[in-house]
Structure formats: structure tokens, C-alpha cells
Amino acid sequence: MKISGYLEPDIGEKGEKYMNKKNSIYSNAPKSISSALLSGEIVDDFLPPPEKLLKKESKIKITISLNSSSILFFKKNAKKNNVKYQTMINEVLNKYVQQYS
Numbered sequence: 518m519k520i521s522g523y524l525e526p527d528i529g530e531k532g533e534k535y536m537n538k539k540n541s542i543y544s545n546a547p548k549s550i551s552s553a554l555l556s557g558e559i560v561d562d563f564l565p566p567p568e569k570l571l572k573k574e575s576k577i578k579i580t581i582s583l584n585s586s587s588i589l590f591f592k593k594n595a596k597k598n599n600v601k602y603q604t605m606i607n608e609v610l611n612k613y614v615q616q617y618s
Contacts, residue, residue, distance in 0.1 A: 576607075 588602070595602035 591602040591605050595605050
């Protein structure tokens with residue numbers, strides 16, 4: 518911004534006089550990191566270990582012919598839920614197997 522022939526320093530629109538304003542938002546913040554850590558609450562680990570996050574069952578690729586209405590149903594719902602439609606079909610088959618095994 519040009520003011521009376523000089524370029525204004527690039528320090529923001531409000532200028533330097535507002536840069537030293539005290540911010541009361543952080544007035545209750547701990548003075549040191551160690552005091553913040555000491556006052557923290559310890560919680561139990563609720564996540565399973567990494568080896569339990571992996572699916573242990575291997576997959577086999579197949580070619581299958583399905584009705585177009587079935588495929589359209591899965592594609593529509595997969596898109597709505599942000600997943601792959603093949604994954605949804607696989608889950609349905611897995612539930613069926615679990616039900617009748």
C-alpha cells in the first residue's frame with residue numbers, strides 16, 4: 518500500500534500498533550510443558566495392536582456374472598458410503614457364510 522510516496526511495511530492490514538496487543542485467550546495456559554504433562558489424565562489404550570487390525574483371511578480373485586440391477590444397487594450404495602462396491606459384495610457374502618456356517 519502506498520502512503521504519501523512511501524511503501525508501507527508488509528506487517529498486516531492493521532499495522533504495527535496492534536502487534537503488541539496482549540491476547541487473553543491463553544492466560545490460563547500452563548507455564549511449562551512439563552506441568553501440562555503432569556496434570557494430564559492417563560487413559561487406557563483402547564486400540565487393538567496392529568496385528569489385530571489386519572484381516573488374516575486371504576482373498577481369491579474370481580470372475581462372476583451378476584444381475585445388472587444388483588451391481589447398480591451396490592455401486593449406488595458404495596458411492597453414498599464412500600467404499601468400493603466389491604467390498605460391499607464381499608461383506609454380504611461373508612455375513613451369509615457366517616449365518617449358515
